[in-house]
Amino acid sequence: MVPSTTQKKSLHSLLAANLSKLTIPSSSSPSADQDVDFSDVFGPITSQNPNPSPSPSSSSSSNAIHGNPQVILSRSHSFVGPSPRFAQSSNKLPFLDELDSESEEDEAETDIGNRLETDNGADKKHVSVRSLTEKVIIQIGPEDFEILRLVGQGAFGKVFLVRKKRDRLENGVSGDGDGIFAMKVMKKETIIKKNHVDYMKAERDILTKVVHPFIVPLRYSFQTKSKLYLILDFVNGGHLFYHLYRQGIFSEDQARIYTAEIVSAVSHLHKSGIVHRDLKPENILMDADGHVMLTDFGLAKEIDQLSRSNSMCGTTEYMAPEILLGKGHNKDADWWSLGILLYEMLTGKPPYTHSDRKKLQEKIIKEKMKLPPYLSSEAHSLLKGLLQKDPAKRLGSGAHGDEQIKRHKWFRSINWKKLEAREVQPKFKPDVNGEDCTANFDRCWTEMPAEDSPAPTPTAGDHFQGYTYVAPNPWLSSG
Template sequence: MGPPDVVPSEHVEFDFSDVFGPSPTPTSTGVNVFASDGSTPAASDDIVYTEPAVILARSHSLVGPTALVCQSPRLRKHILHEADLELVECPSGVEGEQDKPFSCVAEEHEVPSSENVERVGLEDFDFLKVVGQGAFGKVFQVMKKGTSEIYAMKVVRKDTILEKNHSEYMKAERDILTKIDHPFIVQLRYSFQTKYRLYLVLDFVNGGHLFYQLYHQGLFREDLARIYTAEIVSAVSHLHANGIMHRDLKPENILLDADGHVMLTDFGLAKEFEENTRSNSLCGTIEYMAPEIIQGKGHDKVADWWSVGILLFEMLTGKPPFIGGNRDKIQQKIVKDKLKLPAYLTSEAHSLLKGLLQKEASKRLGGGPAGSNEIKNHKWFKLINWRKLEAREIQPSFKPNVAGKICVANFEERWTSMPLTVSPVASPVAGSGNFSGFTYVKPSVFLQKPSPLG
């Protein structure tokens, strides 16, 4: 079976651009809001919060890097000094001013009280490779000085964040990441800022995209798809239990670690919620959006289960169920078209897909009183021991080709061959240079050495 169908994107993005941070298209790009009968969506008694529209262009990562065996390279350390961050374009008349760091001392309310308060800043890391680039900046593979710990450092330009009015999304991403601790979710280890940039230091996951393997195999066997889906369900259940909805579950945001386990990443559109409240934002990637988001009815955490259903369908068939045509046509298919399931899938898989891809959110599997347990207890998952799964004791049959913690074979060479520089930025808007409360050091760093994930 050849590569799955890919819907051309109106805004071409890089294959890795969405891995550690979304690349939103201009906010002028809208989504047609309509009800299934063509009428205006009815009002609801639930509280609905309105947010800016953030619609991501489709940038499917099925076409991944060329398969190769990573020979453990000789480690090259590069240090980005402040001198490397000199401004090239200075419209505000601050020519030559450097990206001077704010205090990088972890704030008292963000770390346990300790006499040995860890100070973290740009000078604490050696930069090894570029492993991604998006609309807001670059993602680097870095090593923490004095250790063998490898991380992914997301460097975000403040001026771009402010221009797109996405400061709240960036702050929410950082806040949410500080609250998450799950075996199938990428962990935030540090965050800090300089005058012109924000830095998120996350676990480095180098097994490549889950769906890169789908590209080569055409589709997954049900037994392998079951483990991957169970790990995704476990991660999403953890988010929901902590009052967080992801809102951008898609292939680009699912990585494999060196042991072959799923790692959920990219919380750029995630949102904290309270029960009985809904969000009215238009956000996500069209092919994975739930009908209620497209219809503008307001959505809650149940929208994530629709996206999980789309992901499962793609694993088992090689492509999403609602594709083809322009953005408007895809939206109409999501809202109106009946789900067509291949006959070669088992009846249990049919049942689960029908439950997850129920267009009416109130009837969707996972949306009832039992929540995620409705999904975990489904007969398709009867072979899954959830306790062992979450202890990472169930090993997927596929293990990615990774030769050590610094191996970057599963990243595009166009990134890894890029020079280790940070693009120039203009001066931020006056009075908005410091993102209050952004600095963070993960408490577990003081208690134990984080286990490497690849």
């Protein structure tokens, strides 16, 4: 029989009264080695085995009965949503199943029981807290973030500076309150109409796999009926394009560190079977310490080393000739884009420009690159290698092409291990005042109203099943 609410309250009162009578033996007491006796609270312990010295098999059975807690594991990244941190086992904590159907009062009782329960003298009072968090942490949405300012806008939506609101466990939300993030909001209807569903799903999936010191990490992803949301770290130094535009050109020493950090990030992507396909100054952010961070994986794709993609994608000025020719492309296309990016950092503009897109494409495919005489011979050599029109001859091609780039004489002064440990300090640091500083972002965005405006709900089927993701929490994935 299910107890009534009145009965439950009476049980709560009785439990509280009995708990107040408990005493824990001191370390000097002769009985200190014994388990704490809770019989006054829960009644006498009944044993299924009259033998006071249980065998190993009976001990195992007892653990199953009492819900012996599982070892919490580091969660692997999943393409369909958060995967469980608990090892798959029949020894499942009973209250996890009950959370779906029990009332808040029932959950409180279960929680108290698990916190008090002991098995072989081991204290398990932390288990229920972690397990409850496991259950509710994926329940997160737009209402958990306060929009502070608009910092960017694109074809599919907007990017906002947001603050994560304080934890509200009672409402099914957990995390690190008051954190500053960037929230990328994309309209489903626009994505579907432009046939970019696969790109948007790939962006989310790729970001759940990638962890690198020069790549902006994904913290959460979720959706509503009309929109997709990506929550990423907010990198407050602004876009590389913003600083390049203000300075005009970078010195070779300044560009060398930025280029090396990008090479490190792109090399990591390629080793993970990922091609970015949209390297340009607008997709590279700078943090408060002057390090660059690669972002925007909206056109990224997972490509096998031996396979090629035939998609026509990217920004024309940075597209490799093989993409424009429709011959199929692989990771070598990223090294071409890196060459264009380096050329622009050193000269102030890409090597191939034209107001007419078709003529621009022809120049990229056919025209010989002109190198400014004021650049060093080492810079000339690197640019010629990266901007080789034949991808098979391009510096960086082949299975270990990234190592060829790292060993190039222009990077002679770079200690790659120190660089990837973020121990190589850039000489330029952006002027940043606080985590939520937006002074380094274009005022054409930051002065616009910061509103996540309504969007129509697509009438088509569910294109984005399994989009929800929560990044692993170090506290939860430990011990």
